Each structure stands twice: as structure tokens, then as C-alpha cells.
Amino acid sequence: MAAGLKTIIALSFVLAIGFLLVILSSALFQSYLTLLVVATYCIAPLPNWICGRCANPDDFMESAGSAIVDFGRFCTGFLVVMGVALPALLAHCGLIQIPAMVMSIIGGLLIYGTIISFTMFFQEEQDF
Amino acid sequence: MSSSRLFRFPKPEWLNSPNTRTAGVYLAGALFSLGFFFFIDASTYSKSNKNGGDVHIKFVDWVPGICSALGMLVINSIEKTRLSADSYSYSGTGVAWKARLVLFLGFALMAGGLAGSVAVLVLKYIVPQYSFPTLYFGVANVIANGLIMLSSVVLWVSQNIEDDYTYNLAL
Numbered sequence: 001m002a003a004g005l006k007t008i009i010a011l012s013f014v015l016a017i018g019f020l021l022v023i024l025s026s027a028l029f030q031s032y033l034t035l036l037v038v039a040t041y042c043i044a045p046l047p048n049w050i051c052g053r054c055a056n057p058d059d060f061m062e063s064a065g066s067a068i069v070d071f072g073r074f075c076t077g078f079l080v081v082m083g084v085a086l087p088a089l090l091a092h093c094g095l096i097q098i099p100a101m102v103m104s105i106i107g108g109l110l111i112y113g114t115i116i117s118f119t120m121f122f123q124e125e126q127d128f
Numbered sequence: 129m130s131s132s133r134l135f136r137f138p139k140p141e142w143l144n145s146p147n148t149r150t151a152g153v154y155l156a157g158a159l160f161s162l163g164f165f166f167f168i169d170a171s172t173y174s175k176s177n178k179n180g181g182d183v184h185i186k187f188v189d190w191v192p193g194i195c196s197a198l199g200m201l202v203i204n205s206i207e208k209t210r211l212s213a214d215s216y217s218y219s220g221t222g223v224a225w226k227a228r229l230v231l232f233l234g235f236a237l238m239a240g241g242l243a244g245s246v247a248v249l250v251l252k253y254i255v256p257q258y259s260f261p262t263l264y265f266g267v268a269n270v271i272a273n274g275l276i277m278l279s280s281v282v283l284w285v286s287q288n289i290e291d292d293y294t295y296n297l298a299l
Contacts, residue, residue, distance in 0.1 A: 070153050070287070077157025078164075085165035092169055093176040 007121065015114040021107030025100040033090055034104035040083040041112040045119060047075035083108045143289065152286025156279045160200075163275030167193055170268035173261075181262045188252070189269055192244035196273045199237030200280040206231055208287060238277055245273040 019038070026034045051072025084105055091101035142148055174185040211227050249266030 070283075073150065073153040074157035074160070074283070077154040078161040081158040081161035082165065085161065085169075089165055089169045089172060093172045094178045095176070 011114050011117055014110050018107045018110030018114065021103045021110065025096075025103035025107065029097055029100045031096050031100065033096055034087060034100055036086055037083055037104045037108040038111065040079055040086060041108050041115070044076055044079035044083065044112060045115055047072040047079070051075075080112065083112065149286045149289045152282055152289065156283035156286065159275050159279035159282060163272040163279065164193075166268045166275065167272035170265045170272075174265055179261065181258070183253075183258065183262050183265070185265055189248055189265065192241045192248060192269060192273055193276070194241075195237050195244060196241030196276040199234045199239075199241060200276060200283075202234030202237060203231060203280055204283055204287070206234070238280060242270075242273045242277055245269045 022034060022038050026032045049072075051068045054068045087096065087101040087104045087108075090096045091098055096104075171185040171189070173179055174183075206227055211224060211231070245266075249270050253263050253266035
């Protein structure tokens with residue numbers, strides 16, 4: 001039981017704060033482009049999960065399997081940086097304001113951190 | 129293994145761990161994304177209301193980035209073990225030669241992309257003496273191509289780390 005009840009409560013609290021920040025950043029400034037950050041961070045762990053299913057991690061000699069895993073990791077890295085780069089791009093081009101950018105970046109990082117922590121806890125439970 | 133070393137300083141231990149390799153692949157994706165969004169930022173800025181001048185990003189500015197991305201795809205889709213395949217008797221004739229030819233094409237595409245971005249910067253933005261908000265389009269193009277090249281280098285190096293790791297495991 002790596003993930004206790006307190007951990008789950010704290011993580012859901014952090015997730016709610018993240019969503020609150022992102023929704024505020026879009027609703028306060030009447031520009032709903034920052035909601036793209038939520039979409040980006042929600043699909044960021046997906047390539048890793050899908051490609052992890054495709055490859056068999058047990059055989060070390062087979063080099064064909066690791067290429068798919070690498071591709072998934074590459075896509076995940078791409079999407080994580082995209083979640084930070086997208087609000088910065090929108091703010092630089094004048095489509096959203098600077099406070100909206102800061103709020104959506106912080107909120108997105110909180111959401112992504114929650115997703116990653118949940119995955120880590122579940123993986124630890126699967127090992128035993 | 130230590131007797132056949134080339135350099136005086138030993139290779140650090142953490143370079144051989146699979147964790148370093150995973151981090152390298154993530155870092156490569158992050159660097160590629162950073163470069164890509166530098167260029168997307170420049171082209172969005174050129175079409176936005178903030179752009180005062182009448183110089184816009186056209187298809188010419190996109191060509192170096194497309195070349196770099198294609199070169200990265202070609203380089204990293206080659207099976208690395210085939211590059212030294214001629215020393216084994218069971219591999220087919222000329223496999224290593226073909227692999228090296230394709231690898232050369234990939235490197236030529238990537239270097240051509242970087243050089244092309246510098247050429248666009250000089251010919252389109254520096255020679256007509258534009259000031260900075262317009263000059264940023266060319267600079268961002270060079271930064272984007274350099275970051276894509278760096279990402280490809282990181283990916284290449286971290287995939288070679290895995291070969292060392294499996295080799296150590298096999299012995």
C-alpha cells in the first residue's frame with residue numbers, strides 16, 4: 001500500500017487546484033485558448049502507455065522492441081515541453097495575456113505532476 | 129576492458145545505466161519540441177496583429193526545418209548494428225555500405241537544413257537590413273534547426289548507450 005488515503009486526497013486536491021488555475025486563466029481573460037494546455041497534458045502520458053504495451057521489456061537481445069518504446073518516450077517529452085511552450089507562444093503573439101500564461105503554465109504542471117504521481121504509485125503496487 | 133581504453137579519464141559509471149538512456153530519449157523529445165515551437169512561434173507572430181512590418185514567413189522559411197526533420201528521421205531509423213555489419217560473415221553483401229550511404233544522406237539533409245536556415249537568415253533578413261521584430265523570424269529559424277540537430281545528436285548518443293549496456297549484459 002504505497003498510496004495511502006492521505007496521498008490520494010492530497011493528489012486530488014492538487015489536481016483540483018491545477019484545473020482551477022487553468023479554468024481561471026481562461027475565464028478571467030475571456031480567451032479560452034489556454035484550455036489547450038489541459039488537453040496537451042492529458043494526452044502526454046498516452047504514447048508511453050501505448051508503446052509500453054506494444055514492446056516486450058523482457059527480451060534484451062531483441063532490439064526491435066525498444067525502438068517503439070523510444071518513440072513513445074520521444075513523443076512524451078515532446079508533449080510535456082509543448083504544454084509549457086504553447087502558452088508562452090500564445091502570450092508572445094498577443095493572443096492571451098501574460099498573467100493568463102503564468103496561471104496556465106503552473107496549473108498545467110500541477111495537473112501533469114498529479115498524473116505522473118498516480119502512475120508511479122500504481123506501478124509500485126503492480127510490482128508486488 | 130580497462131586496458132583497451134583510449135583516453136586517460138575513465139568513462140563515468142552513470143553513462144552506462146539504462147536510466148541515463150531513458151532520460152536521454154526524453155531530453156531529445158524535449159529539445160525537438162523546443163526547436164519546433166520556436167519556429168511555430170515565429171510564424172504565428174508573423175501573422176498576428178503585433179507584427180508591424182509587411183514581411184511574413186513564407187514557404188521558403190519552412191524548407192530548412194522540413195529538411196532537418198527529414199534528416200533526423202532518416203538518421204534515427206537506421207539500425208545501428210548494421211553500420212559495422214561487414215565484419216560478420218552471416219550478413220549480406222554490402223549491408224554496411226548501404227547503411228552508411230543512407231546515413232550520409234541523413235547527415236547531408238540535416239546539415240543542409242542548418243546551412244539553409246543560416247542562408248535564409250542572411251539573404252532574407254540581414255541583407256535588406258531589417259530591425260529586430262522582423263529579424264526574429266530568421267533568428268528563430270536558425271535556433272529551431274540547431275535545436276533539432278542537437279536533439280538528433282542526443283537521441284543518437286543515448287541509443288548507443290543501450291548497445292553498450294546490452295553488450296555488458298551479454299558478457
